[in-house]
Amino acid sequence: MPRPIEALIHSDAFLHNLARVRECAPDARVWAVVKADAYGHGIERAYDGLRGADGFALLDLAEAERVRALGWRGPVLLLEGTFEPRDLELCSRLDLWHTVHCSEQIDWLAAHKTQAPHRVFLKLNSGMNRLGFRPQAFRAAWSRLDALPQVGEISLMTHFADADADPSSGRGIDAALAAFDTATAGLPGERTLANSAATLRHRLPRVAGDWVRAGIMSYGSAPDHPQHDIAHWNLRPTMTLRTKLIAVQHLAAGDRVGYGSAFTADAPMRIGIAACGYADGYPRLAPTGTPVLVDGLRTRTVGRVSMDMITLDLTPAPQAGIGSEVTLWGEGPHGARLPIDEVAHAAGTLGYELMCGLAQRVPVRTLG
Numbered sequence: 227m228p229r230p231i232e233a234l235i236h237s238d239a240f241l242h243n244l245a246r247v248r249e250c251a252p253d254a255r256v257w258a259v260v261k262a263d264a265y266g267h268g269i270e271r272a273y274d275g276l277r278g279a280d281g282f283a284l285l286d287l288a289e290a291e292r293v294r295a296l297g298w299r300g301p302v303l304l305l306e307g308t309f310e311p312r313d314l315e316l317c318s319r320l321d322l323w324h325t326v327h328c329s330e331q332i333d334w335l336a337a338h339k340t341q342a343p344h345r346v347f348l349k350l351n352s353g354m355n356r357l358g359f360r361p362q363a364f365r366a367a368w369s370r371l372d373a374l375p376q377v378g379e380i381s382l383m384t385h386f387a388d389a390d391a392d393p394s395s396g397r398g399i400d401a402a403l404a405a406f407d408t409a410t411a412g413l414p415g416e417r418t419l420a421n422s423a424a425t426l427r428h429r430l431p432r433v434a435g436d437w438v439r440a441g442i443m444s445y446g447s448a449p450d451h452p453q454h455d456i457a458h459w460n461l462r463p464t465m466t467l468r469t470k471l472i473a474v475q476h477l478a479a480g481d482r483v484g485y486g487s488a489f490t491a492d493a494p495m496r497i498g499i500a501a502c503g504y505a506d507g508y509p510r511l512a513p514t515g516t517p518v519l520v521d522g523l524r525t526r527t528v529g530r531v532s533m534d535m536i537t538l539d540l541t542p543a544p545q546a547g548i549g550s551e552v553t554l555w556g557e558g559p560h561g562a563r564l565p566i567d568e569v570a571h572a573a574g575t576l577g578y579e580l581m582c583g584l585a586q587r588v589p590v591r592t593l594g
């Protein structure tokens with residue numbers, strides 16, 4: 227028997243979430259963001275649920291090849307563009323659209339020999355200070371690109387640092403939006419600004435632009451958790467991580483649990499040992515109290531997460547025993563659900579990190 231842990235990918239949830247993206251941005255086209263191997267789901271597994279998007283956006287050239295190998299003939303956008311000059315050959319061969327965020331990438335294009343002009347997305351640094359031309363350098367970059375025979379259509383792009391921010395924090399998208407509007411005023415070309423948080427929270431046509439770039443919301447995680455959860459945004463989990471109980475212990479008051487004896491029972495209790503640990507991608511820093519479902523009933527972890535096991539309080543699930551189903555995140559039995567964001571929040575991280583961190587050793591099944 228293999229270890230009982232498995233991950234499930236829910237294709238129907240992708241369809242639902244994609245429909246939600248379209249509802250939120252009815253006049254825009256949709257990039258399905260599938261970087262990091264479709265946020266840990268596997269590009270090939272996510273493809274069926276996401277092929278109704280208008281394009282796929284990603285970073286890695288090998289991932290772009292995989293999308294083309296699946297038969298996708300539509301737009302593919304490299305969100306960070308090329309990493310070295312020879313990447314342009316693959317862009318020409320696979321017809322990849324690419325971001326241009328620095329002058330070196332323009333130099334490489336100027337030296338590139340190509341029959342078909344490239345479609346590029348010129349990126350503005352609107353305050354995040356990762357990638358992109360600063361506002362005062364943006365128009366010169368646009369003019370340089372416009373003058374190159376290697377370049378066809380030029381689209382305009384930025385990325386928000388604070389689209390998920392609570393308005394009371396004083397942060398948000400206003401300054402970035404104003405910077406984008408000023409830097410791009412009068413320039414032709416399609417616009418793309420919005421990630422999931424902007425798509426869900428800031429429903430203005432000028433934010434949605436011509437293309438929204440929907441990442442995390444496609445995967446059933448709320449970009450602004452814990453302000454809002456997936457029930458609020460009507461999103462559905464695309465990944466379930468589940469396992470089984472492989473042992474049960476009866477503790478007396480004063481008994482301790484796991485490495486470091488980090489949990490002490492204050493009364494007699496049953497605990498279940500589940501076959502899932504940090505080597506499966508469960509967060510090692512999840513403290514006692516992290517939510518988990520046993521047979522669909524909500525309970526909590528106790529003690530430290532170890533490499534292959536976690537320990538669960540069985541008090542709310544008195545019938546549970548060896549073989550009982552444990553839902554680490556996603557869809558549980560009997561319609562129970564544990565959003566990945568709740569687990570991530572308890573562990574001091576984000577749903578993004580948990581889904582991207584699903585370990586290689588976990589078998590994955592796709593459900594229709």
Ligand SMILES: Cc1ncc(COP(=O)(O)O)c(C=O)c1O
Nearest residue numbers: 259305385421422439440441442
């Ligand atoms: C440039 C760019 N656009 C869009 C996205 C999608 O963001 P999200 O997953 O928050 O929707 C990302 C992800 O970080 C990104 O880097």
